[in-house]
Amino acid sequence: MPSVRPVPAGLRPAAVVAAALVTVALVLAGALAGPLAAPARALSPAVVVTSDFEAGLDGWQARGAATVSTTAVGARGTGSLLVQDRVDPWDGALIPVTEVFEPGTTYTVGLWLRLPDGAGSADLRVSVQRDVDGVASYETLTTVEGVTSQWREVTATYTPGPFDTASLYVESVSSPADLMVDDVLVSGIRYTPDLSVTPVSDEVSVPFGIAVEPQDVLGGRGDLLAHHAEQITPGNQMKPESIQPTEGTFTFGAADGLVDWAIEHDMRVYGHTLLWHQQTPAWFFQRDGAALTTSSADQALLRERLRTHIEAIADHYRETYGEYGTAGNPIFAFDVVNEVIDENQSDGLRRSEWYRVLGPSYIADAFRYARAAFGPEVLLFINDYNSEYPDKRAPYLRLVTDLLAQGVPVDGVGHQLHVEVGRSIPMIEDTIEAFEALPVRQAVTELDVSAYRDSGEQWTAPPAARLIEQGYYYRDMFAMLEQHARSFESITVWGLEDSRTWLRSGAAPLLFDGQLQVKPAYWGIVDPSRIGTTPTPTVTPTVSPSPSVSASPSVSPSVSPSPSVSPSVSASPSVSPSVSASPTAGPACRVTFTSNDWSTGFTAGVRVTHQGTTALSGWTLRFTFPGGQQVTQGWSATWTQSGSTVTATNAAWNGRLAPGGSVDIGFNGSHPGTNPRPTSFALNGVTCTLA
Structure with missing residues (x-):
């Protein structure tokens, strides 16, 4: 950004x-x-x-x-x-x-x-x-x-x-x-896309959207966008810092330009986002330059600022384009709150400035303010990343259930799905099925599929075989989503083409390349027979219930950085592995470590496979950081660090490891500018092989 x-x-x-x-x-x-x-x-x-x-x-x-x-x-x-x-x-x-x-x-x-x-x-x-x-x-x-x-x-x-x-x-x-x-x-x-190919929207049974920046509606990009999408999401232009950079000063020009373009091309607009812990100006949480306290006066001030911000946005788009739900106003949904879940907190809620001043009540307040401001014709969504992982799914599901029980007007649940080639699709489906038990719509809000598996990979352009794997992954992802089409309001891809992804160079996570041409990822959705074949078929791994890697928050090519990392290889055409439960010779464990970096941080996934002959009733994994890294947040294990030594001890629900069984754990970390990978891991004191 x-x-x-x-x-x-x-x-x-x-x-x-x-x-x-x-x-x-x-x-x-x-x-x-x-x-x-x-x-x-x-x-x-x-x-x-x-x-x-x-x-x-x-x-x-x-x-x-x-x-x-x-x-x-x-x-x-x-x-x-x-x-x-x-x-x-x-x-x-x-x-x-x-x-x-x-x-x-x-x-x-x-x-x-x-x-x-x-x-x-x-x-x-x-x-x-x-x-x-x-x-x-x-x-x-x-x-x-x-x-x-x-x-x-x-x-x-x-x-x-x-x-x-x-x-x-x-x-x-x-x-x-x-x-x-x-x-x-x-x-x-100036690149010219091939507009003779089938629009993606024709092959997806729910409305298909693309997140965009103002550059994406110009020239050939605009032609490509108009050909394939039915709705757009402004990537950054409706976030708090863009709409109200200083208190009382509202700047709608960039966002209005995208809404105008959507109207010209008969598209819907999914708004993003009214409340977030990032890309929100500091003044929201200050009085006369000093941080707000938890006093009743400061709490009232912050609630009023939130209400005023939401009402100003709703009033502007009603006054400019007509009442919501009428032909002239394309805004049909809005992310009301974004990324409020933290699975490592006892109540499952992120400790943001909103939480510090108001406690958890701000989430319900935001939805109530939004319903009053927008009326019943705009669907109100909550949105988060990593919702596919069991330990994040649980607090997300609990929060939405509690909000609905209180009569809070939550219409929909968003799953960002910033993933990578190999992220478990069955795990994603488990989350979708869990929310199908609630009276809410669902949406895929920010889908992209990184071609990188870990931070050790780096290229100018992904190898052809990896792009083919990515195509099969998109195929399998959309096949699964189609099975749940009745639950979905829309599916949105986070970006138009690879040269403008917010991920690091070479990730190539989208449907079109930097020259606006179709990729195997496109054919994975539109016509899988045209993806191509890999020299050696890859396999879909069996993933344990615990998460392997953290995804990225909702940031655009300019937004808050959080990466997508891949622990494993995606499916190529319909091949499933035959996994033996019997242990192999050699060390009693194997570790796969994957990492995706950004400026001074990274997200890592660790897969531990037990290769011993008897089941473990509890486990401890230790390794040493070689470059001054620090664990800042972990999941699916209890994480501690002393100096450069990191220890991960099983959670209550994943302590038993059968021979041949695997467990996936992960963490966010910081690094001083470079992030060399650990080279030695030990499970219960036994050195593991590093895959």
């Missing part, structure tokens, strides 16, 4: 590029008019920015307090751009791109970076500022860690949303050290 940064003092919006850049744009006018409009796979990218600093600044200028000049030290030539006199991290160098960037077009940005001799090291960022109606957005294209006096080549891709003015710039994360830039090359391509 775009990071919010101060607008540098003295920064002047630029509407016209410098002479050198204008020359490039004019020379390439034919390329821009031709290749950018042609079908994606027949193109050569059109160059829109080139700067080698051999004969001047090439259109670059200072950003903020910095100064810019050329220097005779080049990455590949004899000149480069030197940025000095920086005071704050956002001071740097920029080039206006208003006249050469086009919203919805994908750009590849390449450049070289270094620090001057003797300057030490710094983490640098390549970013874009977009201004719309006087409101600036700051978007990080890439962060380059540990830049020194050696040249580093950097490449990133970027798809701009709407803008009045825009600039590409280089800044730093924290240090205002002098920096150098050279050999900038930006090329753009």
